[in-house]
Amino acid sequence: MRQPLENGRVTIARAADTVEYPARFQLVAAMNPCPCGYHGHPTHPCRCTSSQIRRYTARVSGPLLDRFDIRIHIPPVDKQELMAMQPGESSAIIARRVRKARNIQYQRLGNGRCNVRMNTREIETFARADKAGQHLLERAIDHFSLSARSYHRILKVARTIADLEGSHTVTSAHIAEALQYRGEQELTIFVRPNIPITSLG
Ligand SMILES: [Zn+2]
Incomplete structure (x- = not known):
């Protein structure tokens, strides 16, 4: 596999x-x-x-x-919440957004390639986060001993989140969202602002 x-x-x-x-x-x-x-x-x-x-x-x-690349814990849906649920976005609207983000990536990388196919050099060039984003990622790597593979995968996911937003820059918000998709609860707590890292033990 x-x-x-x-x-x-x-x-x-x-x-x-x-x-x-x-x-x-x-x-x-x-x-x-x-x-x-x-x-x-x-x-x-x-x-x-x-x-x-x-x-x-x-x-x-x-x-x-x-x-x-993306690991999400899905909590059970509360009965009340389930009954009251409003219909969300239609698949057609989401598909349009995804197509738009993919087109941005095809133009950037060429040869019909999207972000997941970026090599290390392309990640460094196109997915480099702004200063605050880099700082957040550095702290996450140190604190959670993330592998080089995790580091590159987080940047690719963050680049895609930025593309879906139509943002040219990868910001700390994109990095924070990508870190949450690593599926570890500690990381989710870590990226929330105002929680000092020392309180995580
Ligand atoms: Zn059990």
Whole structure:
């Protein structure tokens, strides 16, 4: 799984020959927070032991998880909220916004490439954040020991958030949003302003 995720190609080696196929795809996956599914639920108790939860989450390896650019914890929807829910934006409107952002990226990178395909040099050129954004990212890297891969992936996601907004500059708000998509609760707390980093322990 890691090779095609990383370079968009899959190699199949047999005794006689080796063939390479294109394998550029978008991987979307979902999992429960624990075997019973209620860990972190506001009202329903979770029946799992901490070692059961550890075993369950360990089934997805750290290096694989690190390759998911966007990881979101989805809390249960409250009944009242569900009943009162107003219809959101239509898919057609969202698709238009996505198309516009992709066009910006095609023009910037050429050859029908979008942000996920940026190489390191392009990331440094096009996804470099403003001063406040760089400062925030530096602090996050130090505090959470983020890998070089995470760093580049956060910048790509932040560049895309900026493109969706039609912003030329990647700002600290874009970096903060991209950091929240790393899926770690501590990071979500970290990027909220006014919380001193020392209080995170
Ligand atoms: Zn549970």
